[in-house]
Amino acid sequence: MITLVHFQIVSAALFSIGLYGVMARRSAILILMSIELMLNAVNINLVAVASFLDPDRFAGIIITIFVITVAAAEVGLALAIVLRLFRNRATINVDNMDLMKW
Amino acid sequence: MTWLVFTVLSGIIVGGGLGVVTTRNVVHAALFLLVSLIGVAGFYVLLLSEFLAVVQIFIYVGAIVIVLLFGIMLTRSGEYPRIADNEQWPAAVLMGLGFFALLALALLTHPNLSDERNEINLSILGESLFTDWALPFEIASILLLIALVGAVVLAREDKKS
Numbered sequence: 001m002i003t004l005v006h007f008q009i010v011s012a013a014l015f016s017i018g019l020y021g022v023m024a025r026r027s028a029i030l031i032l033m034s035i036e037l038m039l040n041a042v043n044i045n046l047v048a049v050a051s052f053l054d055p056d057r058f059a060g061i062i063i064t065i066f067v068i069t070v071a072a073a074e075v076g077l078a079l080a081i082v083l084r085l086f087r088n089r090a091t092i093n094v095d096n097m098d099l100m101k102w
Numbered sequence: 103m104t105w106l107v108f109t110v111l112s113g114i115i116v117g118g119g120l121g122v123v124t125t126r127n128v129v130h131a132a133l134f135l136l137v138s139l140i141g142v143a144g145f146y147v148l149l150l151s152e153f154l155a156v157v158q159i160f161i162y163v164g165a166i167v168i169v170l171l172f173g174i175m176l177t178r179s180g181e182y183p184r185i186a187d188n189e190q191w192p193a194a195v196l197m198g199l200g201f202f203a204l205l206a207l208a209l210l211t212h213p214n215l216s217d218e219r220n221e222i223n224l225s226i227l228g229e230s231l232f233t234d235w236a237l238p239f240e241i242a243s244i245l246l247l248i249a250l251v252g253a254v255v256l257a258r259e260d261k262k263s
Contacts, residue, residue, distance in 0.1 A: 005214065019194075024187045032173075040142045051151060052219060061151055066238060
């Protein structure tokens with residue numbers, strides 16, 4: 001019998017993988033991909049909770065739709081920023097973006 | 103049967119995720135991301151919300167991964183396509199494992215509230231999206247418009263310089 005906890009464990013694993021990716025990667029695009037992984041982990045969690053515990057309103061499903069919308073907007077905007085960075089600095093390595101570093 | 107599907111999908115999701123964060127090749131990372139996202143769509147089917155599975159395939163697989171691949175294509179540099187990790191990766195491994203252990207501990211000690219998956223009623227979903235959630239819905243559309251305009255302004259070539 002599959003219960004809510006199983007979905008939540010997979011979601012936690014995916015979120016931790018995304019967390020590792022955000023901290024260990026140097027390419028801005030790879031960091032973006034890791035953020036997508038984390039957003040998907042949150043979505044699994046929301047849909048699982050909505051499916052198991054909220055049979056009348058399904059609020060988690062609606063929030064997931066909004067998360068997907070915002071993720072689409074975020075990727076478009078972030079890639080525009082990455083392109084602009086690449087044009088100005090000829091690299092997308094975030095370790096080189098230290099202009100405002102104290 | 104459900105267990106088999108669940109195990110296979112979990113393997114696809116976690117394996118794809120590990121591929122995204124460990125591979126040195128950026129294009130391979132995008133393809134691993136694709137695999138992981140399709141696994142998540144399978145999870146939505148398993149959670150009886152087929153509508154979200156379709157949305158997931160259309161938007162993530164059809165749009166976001168393609169846009170990421172365009173981004174990879176437009177930003178090739180000297181180290182392309184192999185980009186190394188930074189030197190703080192051991193700390194990141196510890197952080198990731200610790201965070202997972204913490205979450206797993208919290209989830210496993212939590213009492214189980216329900217064993218039953220409920221079918222998502224699409225008509226209730228659509229109705230509440232346009233009544234209870236009408237304001238967030240409009241804000242989301244404005245957000246998309248602003249993001250689109252912002253992306254165009256940012257990515258445009260400078261005419262003067």
